[in-house]
Amino acid sequence: MTTHPDYWNRIYEDEGRPGWDMDGATPLAAELLELALPLGLRPGGDLVVPGCGYGHDAAELEARGFSVTGLDFAPLAIQGARQRYGDRVAWSQADWFTTQLGPWDAIFDHTCFVAMDPPRRPAYVDACAAHLKPGGIWMAGLFHDVNGRPGPPHAIPMAEMCTLAEAHFDVLHLAETSASHPRRAGREYLLVARKR
Numbered sequence: 001m002t003t004h005p006d007y008w009n010r011i012y013e014d015e016g017r018p019g020w021d022m023d024g025a026t027p028l029a030a031e032l033l034e035l036a037l038p039l040g041l042r043p044g045g046d047l048v049v050p051g052c053g054y055g056h057d058a059a060e061l062e063a064r065g066f067s068v069t070g071l072d073f074a075p076l077a078i079q080g081a082r083q084r085y086g087d088r089v090a091w092s093q094a095d096w097f098t099t100q101l102g103p104w105d106a107i108f109d110h111t112c113f114v115a116m117d118p119p120r121r122p123a124y125v126d127a128c129a130a131h132l133k134p135g136g137i138w139m140a141g142l143f144h145d146v147n148g149r150p151g152p153p154h155a156i157p158m159a160e161m162c163t164l165a166e167a168h169f170d171v172l173h174l175a176e177t178s179a180s181h182p183r184r185a186g187r188e189y190l191l192v193a194r195k196r
């Protein structure tokens with residue numbers, strides 16, 4: 001059951017380096033930040049990376065000057081993140097739906113939303129809104145195509161994503177990206193949205 005940390009923890013245990021792990025930060029980070037900085041997100045701001053895995057994106061964002069929380073409910077993910085990057089980032093073993101940490105200025109969402117079972121998407125969007133300060137920014141890399149495989153990850157059409165996000169957010173950017181990792185080229189798009 002993907003809703004339970006054991007499901008994910010077992011993958012970390014069995015595979016060591018799971019198929020989604022790029023052994024480095026996503027190249028989407030630069031483009032997402034370029035989109036978010038003109039919206040008022042400033043280095044020094046508080047940023048959370050839900051479903052941070054081994055912490056590559058969280059560490060990259062910390063290196064770019066943000067105060068970062070890397071959150072994941074799988075113990076082996078947090079352990080691996082801490083081993084790789086030490087305590088530069090505030091690692092938290094917690095469930096995104098129930099964490100009492102925050103609120104944050106921004107969410108950096110890379111392969112967490114798309115890991116959710118589709119029926120949980122509205123609750124996930126509610127959680128994003130609940131964990132952001134007023135006017136906070138949600139940045140996300142999403143899939144419109146996962147090569148026909150059953151998920152996770154799950155693809156979501158842009159129009160459906162827009163409707164979901166609009167429950168709590170003004171969608172400021174929703175467009176394909178050319179910055180994907182080569183293994184994901186042509187299959188990803190970016191969302192930048194501001195909490196109303």
Ligand SMILES: C[S@@+](CC[C@H](N)C(=O)[O-])C[C@H]1O[C@@H](n2cnc3c(N)ncnc32)[C@H](O)[C@@H]1O
Binds near residue numbers: 073
């Ligand atoms: C596909 S992996 C991506 C990991 C990381 N973002 C990366 O790109 O390497 C999804 C991650 O989300 C975590 N996750 C799934 N549901 C979660 C939840 N409700 N709360 C916190 N973490 C969750 C899993 O444990 C897993 O590490």
